[in-house]
Amino acid sequence: MTRSAGEGQRSEVADERQLVRRAQSGDEAAYEELVRTHQHRVVAIASRLLRGSQEAEDVAQQVFVKAYFSLRSFDLRSKFSTWLYKIAVNECWNHLRKKKARPLVYEADLSEEQSERYQGAAQRSGMVDPEEAARQQDLVEWLLGQLDPKDRMMLELKEAQGFSIDEISEVLELNPNTVKVRLFRARTKLMELYRRRLNPSRPAAKRG
Amino acid sequence: MFGKRIGATACPAREARLEDYIERRLSADEAAEVETHARSCARCAAALDAAGASVPLLGMLRARPQAQPSPYFVARVMAAVRGEQDVWKPVERAAWRLCWVATAVVLILAAFLLHLQRLQPIPPAPEQSQVQALVSVSAPQPAYQDDSYLLVSSGDHGR
Numbered sequence: 544m545t546r547s548a549g550e551g552q553r554s555e556v557a558d559e560r561q562l563v564r565r566a567q568s569g570d571e572a573a574y575e576e577l578v579r580t581h582q583h584r585v586v587a588i589a590s591r592l593l594r595g596s597q598e599a600e601d602v603a604q605q606v607f608v609k610a611y612f613s614l615r616s617f618d619l620r621s622k623f624s625t626w627l628y629k630i631a632v633n634e635c636w637n638h639l640r641k642k643k644a645r646p647l648v649y650e651a652d653l654s655e656e657q658s659e660r661y662q663g664a665a666q667r668s669g670m671v672d673p674e675e676a677a678r679q680q681d682l683v684e685w686l687l688g689q690l691d692p693k694d695r696m697m698l699e700l701k702e703a704q705g706f707s708i709d710e711i712s713e714v715l716e717l718n719p720n721t722v723k724v725r726l727f728r729a730r731t732k733l734m735e736l737y738r739r740r741l742n743p744s745r746p747a748a749k750r751g
Numbered sequence: 752m753f754g755k756r757i758g759a760t761a762c763p764a765r766e767a768r769l770e771d772y773i774e775r776r777l778s779a780d781e782a783a784e785v786e787t788h789a790r791s792c793a794r795c796a797a798a799l800d801a802a803g804a805s806v807p808l809l810g811m812l813r814a815r816p817q818a819q820p821s822p823y824f825v826a827r828v829m830a831a832v833r834g835e836q837d838v839w840k841p842v843e844r845a846a847w848r849l850c851w852v853a854t855a856v857v858l859i860l861a862a863f864l865l866h867l868q869r870l871q872p873i874p875p876a877p878e879q880s881q882v883q884a885l886v887s888v889s890a891p892q893p894a895y896q897d898d899s900y901l902l903v904s905s906g907d908h909g910r
């Protein structure tokens with residue numbers, strides 16, 4: 544028997560809803576299945592938002608434990624994954640606030656030499672060399688680290704985790720228009736930092 | 752694209768629309784409207800230029816390998832879930848046990864009492880049989896009246 548993509552998706556949603564309902568009534572095996580399905584995404588989000596911290600996996604585990612104990616508050620009409628990501632983002636946010644005193648890896652200042660390397664990396668177009676690609680990625684990480692943490696998280700959810708505007712708006716409890724405005728501003732801020740980092744002596748560099 | 756300097760802020764009322772533009776969420780007509788405005792507004796043009804350039808730059812994040820959960824992730828979550836429940840489980844179990852014991856005691860007691868009530872006790876002593884006889888003889892039955900009278904009187908006599 545073959546099913547269309549839409550049908551398949553719908554039955555997947557129905558299956559998941561069934562699992563959630565079972566988990567809500569205390570079926571541990573059902574919850575285990577939900578953890579198995581969503582673990583990769585939640586770990587990836589935590590690792591992304593916590594900037595590759597070793598504690599990301601612990602935080603991700605805490606997300607699932609918290610979710611388990613608040614399962615009853617989950618409304619079966621909404622999407623389980625979005626609800627879970629919301630808990631994940633909140634946990635990461637709280638974790639970051641607690642760890643605020645400790646400087647994060649990417650937030651350390653660039654040395655002159657690093658800056659030179661990044662400049663080269665950013666200016667050469669077309670990523671051929673994986674080493675160079677890694678350098679460009681490091682530059683992006685460094686730039687993100689300079690942003691306000693909320694702006695950074697929003698950009699990361701959008702660009703690294705592929706969240707839609709609607710998902711971000713649900714997870715961060717902001718209206719979609721606000722999400723767009725903040726994303727746009729974060730982008731221009733990021734590029735201003737980029738320009739300043741690469742051309743510190745030219746305050747109004749010409750582009751294009 | 753618009754060849755202006757970066758770092759400027761766009762017209763506040765247009766920012767959401769500009770984000771839609773760089774993310775290619777607009778129809779051709781809507782995109783054309785944005786471009787027309789940007790040609791006459793240096794601030795929007797500069798912001799668009801900058802934000803647009805961020806798209807390929809940030810796109811590099813997607814090329815990064817995603818962190819993977821450890822093989823024990825699910826097991827550890829479930830252990831934590833059970834562990835937190837276990838704080839209350841002994842209390843719950845003890846409460847249930849107490850419930851069962853209490854129910855059992857009540858049932859045994861009830862059965863015992865019922866049993867006692869059903870059994871006509873074998874008179875162990877004359878005094879008790881006299882009382883029994885008095886109680887059972889409530890209706891005036893001439894045939895037994897004398898007997899009971901005799902019994903009672905003999906009992907009285909015995910004392």
Ligand SMILES: [Zn+2]
Binds near residue numbers: 765788
């Ligand atoms: Zn404008």
